[in-house]
Amino acid sequence: MSKYYLNYLDELESEAIYILREVWAQFENPVILFSGGKDSILVTHLAKKAFYPSKIPFALMHVDTGHNFPETIKFRDDLIEKLGVKLIVGSVQESIDQGRVAEEKGKNATRNALQITTLLDAIEGNKVDCAIGGGRRDEEKARAKERFFSHRDDFGQWDPKNQRPELWNLLNGKYFEGEHFRAFPISNWTEMDVWNYIKRENISIPSLYFAHEREVVYRSHSWIPVSEYLKLEEGEKVETKKIRFRTLGDITITGGIESEADTLDKIAEEVAAMRKTERGDRSDDKRSETAMEDRKKQGYF
Amino acid sequence: MEINNNQLLRFTTAGSVDDGKSTLIGRLLFDSKSIFEDQLDSVSKTSEKKGHDGVDLALFTDGLKDEREQGITIDVAYRYFTTPKRKFIIADTPGHIEYTRNMVTGASTANAAVILIDARHGVIEQTKRHSFIASLLNIPHLIVCINKMDLVDFSEAVYNDIVNQFEEFSSKLLMKDVRFIPISALLGDNVVNRSKNMDWYQEGTLLSTLETLHISSDINKIDARFPVQTVLRPQSEAYRDYRGYAGRIASGIYRVGDEVAVLPSGFNSTIKSINAGEQEVEEAYAPMSVSMTLEDDIDISRGNMIVKKNNQPEMEQEFDVMLCWLNSDTAKPRAKYTIMHTSNEERAIIKEVVYKMDINSFERDNEDNDLGMNDIARVKLRTTRRLAIDSYRDSRNTGSIILIDENTNETVAAGMIV
Numbered sequence: 001m002s003k004y005y006l007n008y009l010d011e012l013e014s015e016a017i018y019i020l021r022e023v024w025a026q027f028e029n030p031v032i033l034f035s036g037g038k039d040s041i042l043v044t045h046l047a048k049k050a051f052y053p054s055k056i057p058f059a060l061m062h063v064d065t066g067h068n069f070p071e072t073i074k075f076r077d078d079l080i081e082k083l084g085v086k087l088i089v090g091s092v093q094e095s096i097d098q099g100r101v102a103e104e105k106g107k108n109a110t111r112n113a114l115q116i117t118t119l120l121d122a123i124e125g126n127k128v129d130c131a132i133g134g135g136r137r138d139e140e141k142a143r144a145k146e147r148f149f150s151h152r153d154d155f156g157q158w159d160p161k162n163q164r165p166e167l168w169n170l171l172n173g174k175y176f177e178g179e180h181f182r183a184f185p186i187s188n189w190t191e192m193d194v195w196n197y198i199k200r201e202n203i204s205i206p207s208l209y210f211a212h213e214r215e216v217v218y219r220s221h222s223w224i225p226v227s228e229y230l231k232l233e234e235g236e237k238v239e240t241k242k243i244r245f246r247t248l249g250d251i252t253i254t255g256g257i258e259s260e261a262d263t264l265d266k267i268a269e270e271v272a273a274m275r276k277t278e279r280g281d282r283s284d285d286k287r288s289e290t291a292m293e294d295r296k297k298q299g300y301f
Numbered sequence: 302m303e304i305n306n307n308q309l310l311r312f313t314t315a316g317s318v319d320d321g322k323s324t325l326i327g328r329l330l331f332d333s334k335s336i337f338e339d340q341l342d343s344v345s346k347t348s349e350k351k352g353h354d355g356v357d358l359a360l361f362t363d364g365l366k367d368e369r370e371q372g373i374t375i376d377v378a379y380r381y382f383t384t385p386k387r388k389f390i391i392a393d394t395p396g397h398i399e400y401t402r403n404m405v406t407g408a409s410t411a412n413a414a415v416i417l418i419d420a421r422h423g424v425i426e427q428t429k430r431h432s433f434i435a436s437l438l439n440i441p442h443l444i445v446c447i448n449k450m451d452l453v454d455f456s457e458a459v460y461n462d463i464v465n466q467f468e469e470f471s472s473k474l475l476m477k478d479v480r481f482i483p484i485s486a487l488l489g490d491n492v493v494n495r496s497k498n499m500d501w502y503q504e505g506t507l508l509s510t511l512e513t514l515h516i517s518s519d520i521n522k523i524d525a526r527f528p529v530q531t532v533l534r535p536q537s538e539a540y541r542d543y544r545g546y547a548g549r550i551a552s553g554i555y556r557v558g559d560e561v562a563v564l565p566s567g568f569n570s571t572i573k574s575i576n577a578g579e580q581e582v583e584e585a586y587a588p589m590s591v592s593m594t595l596e597d598d599i600d601i602s603r604g605n606m607i608v609k610k611n612n613q614p615e616m617e618q619e620f621d622v623m624l625c626w627l628n629s630d631t632a633k634p635r636a637k638y639t640i641m642h643t644s645n646e647e648r649a650i651i652k653e654v655v656y657k658m659d660i661n662s663f664e665r666d667n668e669d670n671d672l673g674m675n676d677i678a679r680v681k682l683r684t685t686r687r688l689a690i691d692s693y694r695d696s697r698n699t700g701s702i703i704l705i706d707e708n709t710n711e712t713v714a715a716g717m718i719v
């Protein structure tokens with residue numbers, strides 16, 4: 001006899017597809033924020049299912065810090081071609097050149113916070129009224145308060161204490177001129193759920209997620225990849241290690257972990273045994289207790 | 302971990318600062334090994350800064366800066382943990398009366414509600430309020446945790462007395478499945494691990510109860526309702542005449558070949574195919590997201606509902622709802638609001654406030670007609686066009702509505718169709 005209940009992955013998938021279709025139905029010009037990381041790849045995969053046999057009706061928007069893993073850019077371009085969707089790039093370098101933002105100075109300078117301006121400019125410039133993100137509530141305590149449909153005022157700001165209540169499956173995406181929304185279809189997924197689903201669906205992801213040999217430097221408790229942007233500090237030395245990345249962001253701040261996991265099965269196994277959250281290796285979140293909340297209020301992803 | 306048949310259970314916890322709710326959630330996460338080292342480090346540091354002995358488990362649930370500073374929960378926060386049996390989503394909501402709207406929000410999608418009672422104080426107003434909301438929102442399972450048993454010498458008599466108090470007042474409420482568990486969140490008794498101090502209690506711990514609740518019947522599988530979210534019309538040669546009606550099944554089961562009616566037009570047709578993603582399936586059920594094609598070419602758009610020909614919801618333009626007011630702007634008499642019901646959107650006015658509920662005493666107030674923040678009232682709504690409605694008791698998804706203020710775009714009320 002057939003069963004008439006869903007397992008948890010099917011239920012998460014069904015919820016995410018519902019939200020993606022709601023975005024399409026309620027907004028004029030939505031885009032998927034695409035970083036090349038596993039979460040935005042997952043959202044794109046779910047969008048493919050949501051609209052099959054039609055093409056994904058959203059453009060992918062990439063906020064490019066200029067400090068990329070070359071593997072990520074290659075992956076992005078291949079995916080765009082395969083899906084036949086449009087790519088919009090917001091460039092942090094351009095924002096710097098135009099004098100919209102200034103580079104941070106010092107040893108731990110990153111372009112992480114600069115992305116906010118570029119992202120908001122790209123949203124405004126392309127008349128985007130809803131940016132779909134791969135944010136998950138389990139990632140970080142400020143994100144635990146996010147709605148599926150999250151309102152941004154005409155400065156792109158998030159007001160966490162004054163959010164619209166979200167009941168049942170009824171999503172209110174109404175906005176005034178100049179405002180926009182962020183939508184988070186995989187809010188309820190955990191890192192483990194993401195990996196189990198990627199494994200089940202056999203979704204292709206950048207090779208950086210699999211254990212590989214790489215030149216790295218040990219800094220703030222994680223292995224930072226050597227790149228043209230990395231400035232060696234005194235006492236630091238370049239080593240070759242077998243590592244993999246749990247998240248992919250700006251190459252200057254994304255730390256890898258030592259790992260032997262070179263297949264999806266091994267990664268899922270490793271994640272299940274992990275005792276640290278995935279953002280534990282992101283120096284952007286380590287700056288203060290409320291680093292994520294502060295950035296999110298200003299308009300960060 | 303293998304992909305398996307484990308289900309997802311959503312539960313809500315309501316409580317105030319003092320009844321140990323945050324400690325309980327911290328304990329559940331901690332003892333089920335769902336807390337990561339860096340989270341533990343950060344909480345240990347904060348505990349030390351605040352001068353606590355040991356790790357303050359309650360700190361795991363504080364999200365925003367203001368919440369940590371004030372030591373209270375302001376907004377619904379979601380927490381996740383997984384055991385070998387199930388995945389869990391906790392909607393952690395504040396319990397003060399001024400946060401009724403958050404409690405209602407957290408309760409709206411929950412399979413179960415966990416209600417905490419301080420063993421020293423027994424049933425208090427807040428307990429009644431939480432239970433009322435759980436019953437109003439039709440949460441299928443209620444678990445009453447009598448907490449701080451360590452402070453009453455783990456006394457069976459105290460426990461029995463509180464169970465009796467609860468049974469007495471709750472007999473007025475509509476509840477199907479209520480369970481009682483004596484616990485100490487602080488010490489961990491009967492949360493994840495069985496208590497060594499209460500031999501007189503032989504039933505399940507909180508976690509084992511959550512792991513074994515029968516939840517696959519929580520969604521109505523009898524009355525088939527399929528609200529259309531959007532129509533898929535691929536721009537390619539291969540699918541020239543293709544019209545896929547996409548949506549999430551709100552309740553019931555659909556099979557290829559079923560005779561269906563499309564509301565509100567009332568036209569009949571037959572299901573030609575059902576797709577779940579790229580895969581064609583023979584049958585689909587709630588809460589699956591699918592797309593369907595029909596044998597006949599009928600004009601169908603967002604907001605329409607595909608139902609079984611022989612089992613149809615009521616088509617009504619005027620109906621009663623239990624309304625929770627969620628906004629600091631009070632309801633304006635005869636003002637027009639946008640109403641959202643499934644994928645449908647119309648305009649509505651509140652024709653009449655029938656009565657207001659006092660959520661502490663469960664008494665009706667027929668005199669006071671003002672609807673302010675956190676008020677709960679039975680009202681008569683009139684909509685611009687007929688809606689395909691069910692009673693909320695029968696189907697949460699097709700029995701619920703929200704009202705949106707057209708001047709602010711805010712969601713100002715949530716309603717359950719009577």
